[in-house]
Amino acid sequence: MKFILGSASPRRLELLAQIGVRPDDVRPPDIDETPRKAELPRPYCARIAREKVAAVEAGDDDIVLCADTTVALGRRILGKPADRAEAEDFLRRLSGRRHRVVTAVAVRRGARVWERDVQSSVKMKVLSEPEIASYLDSGDWQGKAGGYGIQGPAGAFIPWISGSFTAIVGLPLAETANLLVAAGYPLYGGRA
Numbered sequence: 591m592k593f594i595l596g597s598a599s600p601r602r603l604e605l606l607a608q609i610g611v612r613p614d615d616v617r618p619p620d621i622d623e624t625p626r627k628a629e630l631p632r633p634y635c636a637r638i639a640r641e642k643v644a645a646v647e648a649g650d651d652d653i654v655l656c657a658d659t660t661v662a663l664g665r666r667i668l669g670k671p672a673d674r675a676e677a678e679d680f681l682r683r684l685s686g687r688r689h690r691v692v693t694a695v696a697v698r699r700g701a702r703v704w705e706r707d708v709q710s711s712v713k714m715k716v717l718s719e720p721e722i723a724s725y726l727d728s729g730d731w732q733g734k735a736g737g738y739g740i741q742g743p744a745g746a747f748i749p750w751i752s753g754s755f756t757a758i759v760g761l762p763l764a765e766t767a768n769l770l771v772a773a774g775y776p777l778y779g780g781r782a
C-alpha cells in the first residue's frame with residue numbers, strides 16, 4: 591500500500607504532516623474546476639473533490655486523498671482569483687460580511703471512495719483601503735479560494751470563525767483522520 595496525496599497545495603502537505611502522515615507520492619490531478627450552471631457551493635465542492643480523487647492514477651491497493659476548498663458568498667462561488675484585480679474584487683465583496691468556507695475531502699482505495707465535507711462560517715472585518723492595498727501587494731492571495739488565506743497576513747482581517755480552522759486552510763484534520771482510518775491507513779501505528 592502506498593499513500594498518495596492528490597494535491598499541489600503545500601498547505602495540505604503540511605496539515606497531513608501535523609498528524610504524522612507523509613505521502614509516498616504527490617500526484618496533483620488536473621481537472622476542469624468550472625462550476626456548472628446554477629451549481630451551489632457545497633455540492634460543487636463535493637463534486638470537485640470526487641472528480642479529483644477519480645483522476646489520480648494509483649494501484650488497486652493504494653490510498654489516494656484529494657480535497658477541495660471553496661469560498662461561498664451566499665449562492666456565489668468565489669474561486670481562486672485569476673489576477674490582482676479579481677482578488678481585489680473578492681476582498682471588497684467579503685469585507686464586513688460573513689461567508690462560508692466549504693472543504694470536501696475524498697479518499698479512494700481501489701474502487702471504494704470515502705468522502706466528507708465540512709462547512710465553516712467566517713467573518714471578515716470591514717477592510718480599510720490601506721489594508722486592501724497592502725494585502726494585495728503581499729501576493730498572499732494567489733492560489734487561494736476567495737483571494738485570502740486565514741493562516742497568513744489576512745488572519746488580521748478575521749475576528750471570528752465558527753467551524754474548523756484546518757478545514758478553512760485546506761484540510762479538516764479530524765475528518766481526514768477518520769477517512770484515512772476507514773480506508774485502512776495505519777494512522778496511530780495501526781492501533782486505530
Ligand SMILES: Cc1cn([C@H]2C[C@H](O)[C@@H](COP(=O)(O)OP(=O)(O)OP(=O)(O)O)O2)c(=O)[nH]c1=O
Nearest residue numbers: 597598599658659734735738739740758759760
Ligand atoms: C479560504 C482559504 C483557502 N486557502 C487555500 C486552500 C487551497 O489550497 C486553496 C483552494 O484551492 P483548491 O482548488 O482547493 O486546491 P489547490 O488548487 O490549492 O490544490 P489541489 O487542487 O492540487 O489540491 O485555497 C487557504 O490556504 N487559506 C484560506 O483561508
